[in-house]
Each structure stands twice: as C-alpha cells, then as structure tokens.
Amino acid sequence: MALTITPQQLFSNLQKREPLLLLDIRNADEFSRWNLFGSINLPFDKIWKKYREISKKEKIAVVCNRGNDSVKAAKYLQNKGYEAFSLEGGLKAWNFIYDIVEIDEDNIQDLSVFQFKRLGKGCLTYLFSDRKSGQSLLIDPTLDIEVFASFIKKNKYKVQAVVDTHIHADHISGGRRLAKKWGIPYLIPQKSRVKFKASSIEKKLPKLFTRKIDILETPGHTPEGVSLVIEQYVFTGDTLFVDTFGRADLSDSNGHRHGKDLFNSVKNILYGLNDNFYVLPAHSAQPMVPGPVRSATLRYVKRFNLLNTDTEYEEYLEMVKQVDPPPSNYQIIREINVSGRIPHKFDRQELELGGNFCNVRPSDSVLS
Known part of the structure; x- marks a missing residue:
C-alpha cells in the first residue's frame, strides 16, 4: 500500500x-x-x-x-x-492548491467573475470580465502566476490591468510580476507607501474600462486600502470578510487610529451600499473546501458578520483586543510587497506557511 x-x-x-x-x-x-x-x-x-x-x-x-x-x-x-x-x-x-469557481449570481448579462480559492491559505483572487467589451481585470493575485496565466490563456481573456486592493501582509503579491509579463498596468491605491513606481487605481482604472467602476477608500486594515464596486459586486479587499472584518494592527504601530478607520469603513461606507450587492473579500476567515463560492449578499453580511449593523464602537474595541497572533513572517512578506523586489532564492512555502490571519477572530472562537 x-x-x-x-x-x-x-x-x-x-x-x-x-x-x-x-x-x-x-x-x-x-x-x-x-x-x-x-x-x-x-x-x-x-x-x-x-x-x-x-x-x-x-x-x-x-x-x-x-x-x-x-x-x-x-x-x-x-x-x-x-x-x-x-x-x-x-x-x-x-497551501498552494487552488479551486477556481465561477460566480454566477443572478446571471448578470455580459459579465463573468471567477474566484480563485487558495484553499489552505484562504487567499481569494478574482478575474472580472466584461464579455461585451472584452475587457478583464485581475484583482489581488498571489505569486502563483501560472495558476492565473494558464486559466486566462486557456479561456482567451484579455486582461487590461492587475490590481491590488492594499499591500498584503500574509502572502507575496504576484500583481507586479503578472503585469510585467503581460505588458499591462499594475495598479495599487494612491496612498500606498511603496519603494517602486506604480500607477494608482484611483487615476488609472476608470480610464481603462468602459463599464463604470466605483473606487471607495476603505482604510483600516491598511491605511491605503480600497474597495471596488462593479455592478452588483463589491471587492472589499481585507476590510470586510463574509463573517468578520480585517485586523488593523499589521501595517504599522498605529493600530488604534487604523481601528477607528476600519470601523468607519465598514459601518459608514460599505454598509451604506445596496443590500443586494455581493461581498467578495480578498480572504476567507474560515477553512475552505472545493466547490462553494466564498461570498454573500451585503444584507446577509450586515446581519451575521462579527461587526454587524448593531455593533457599537465600544463592542468593536473589545473584539479587537482578543485577536490571534499575526500571520507568520508578516513583516518580511509586507516588506517584500512594499519593495517590489522578490528574492531570487527563498523558501516561499515556508515563508507563507499557516493561515492568513488577516482578520479579527476572537481567541475563544475555535474553527474546526
């Protein structure tokens, strides 16, 4: 045997x-x-x-x-x-196994959205495609470039830009490398403090697409974080998950101020959108299995999220006191993403070992 x-x-x-x-x-x-x-x-x-x-x-x-x-x-x-x-x-x-599923909520005409689920790590990448114009957008890709490149080539999608909604701390971004491979723009939020030249989502993205894209500043998890609204889809980065929300202590030492920003981003910005919109986060806080899409309507999220419409700021402060330890090697990973330079020789599997831990999960809430 x-x-x-x-x-x-x-x-x-x-x-x-x-x-x-x-x-x-x-x-x-x-x-x-x-x-x-x-x-x-x-x-x-x-x-x-x-x-x-x-x-x-x-x-x-x-x-x-x-x-x-x-x-x-x-x-x-x-x-x-x-x-x-x-x-x-x-x-x-x-940690490097992917499940690719198509999001087919209400069969929106002329739109295709695919969710690339990195099952172990919990990362979620999206390919948004407007079939009518032939324009596509890749959102929050990891460094597993061949996963995205082979799928896009096989299905003959034409990607106009690669976007990161924020500077990630749990995995190395593949955004810059993919954009270079395809000869297209790599876009990041304009408030990103990086050590390389990059175009901003806010200035460049609306000019690349005929379909309307709303770009919302949703800081908190990181100071520069943004969310993208395309039709009835809301790509929330790590600001808002399906069942919880992003932690605010990974980007620098000013977690208290960022925590206030995150509370405001969720309660006053994202929760002000249409209840029928679908929340598409950049990570899953729960272990994932092949098949189901990790998404929910904003109506569902507002009711059942750890940070829901009834949550007061004082309750929120108690929640964030109980968070788990940060992602493994998050400072090294974040610095790689800030510098834009990927080391030639390093054990990426070891560097990214573990869950993403970019969300708030009370210590006594055991996932099994």
Missing part, C-alpha cells in the same frame, strides 16, 4: 466527495488556529494510545505541517490495519 497522498490527489478526493477521514496530528493549539475543513484532531503523541477510536470504514489522510510526522503516523496506522496515507508535503504543500 502506498504511504502518501499528494495534495492534488487529496483535492480530487474532496472535490468528488469521496469518503475520507482527515486526521490532523498537530497539537490542539495549531489545529484550532488553522486546519482543513472537516478534519479531526488527534495529536501525534496520543495516536499510540487512542488509535482504536478511529473507524476503519474510511480511508484516512493524515495531516501535519510539513509531512514528516504524518508519514510516521500513517505507517503506524497501516500496520494496525488502517487504510491510511500521509499528505505529501503536509499543509505546507496544501
């Missing part, structure tokens, strides 16, 4: 909804912060005593951060009669 399962094989199994037990053998704290949707936690040092509690009716994919301990655990379980496999490369490798 093979001892490992590749991330792509695991993706295929999950996509087909084949019976599979996801067994995460990391410690409880690591598991509570970041995990595969639907997985159960049995720490590595307890398997030897508790393996009998695991059913033999399903195949088992054993998961750890880098695929080392999971090999030992899978081998042990196989010796005990289980059909167990170690996830090759662990969550470190799973």
